[in-house]
Amino acid sequence: xxxxxQCRHCGSKIGSLDQKSIHAEALGLHKLTDQERMEMVTYxxxxxxxxxxxxxxxxxxxxxxxxxxxxxxxxx
Numbered sequence: 717x718x719x720x721x722q723c724r725h726c727g728s729k730i731g732s733l734d735q736k737s738i739h740a741e742a743l744g745l746h747k748l749t750d751q752e753r754m755e756m757v758t759y760x761x762x763x764x765x766x767x768x769x770x771x772x773x774x775x776x777x778x779x780x781x782x783x784x785x786x787x788x789x790x791x792x
Contacts, residue, residue: 717734717735717736717737717762717763717764717765718732718733718734718735718764718765719732719733719735719738719743719764719765719767720732720764720765720766720767721767721768721769722766722767722768722769723768723769723770723771723774724756724768724769724770725770725771725774725778726771726773726774728771728773730769730771743767745757745767755768756768756769
């Protein structure tokens with residue numbers, strides 16, 4: 717089982733973890749609401765977990781340009 721992180725704004729791969737088992741608490745998933753979990757966490761047929769987050773570049777862009785929050789996708 718692998719856990720893959722991808723930026724929700726630009727689509728870039730943030731990183732991956734290869735784990736046989738891991739608790740949701742270790743990933744911080746227990747802090748998400750049910751709605752956030754449905755939007756951010758998906759599972760594939762191989763048992764891999766895909767988590768959408770935000771990369772450092774997009775976070776920096778959003779901090780410098782708060783009006784970018786209105787867009788779902790950022791190109792940088």
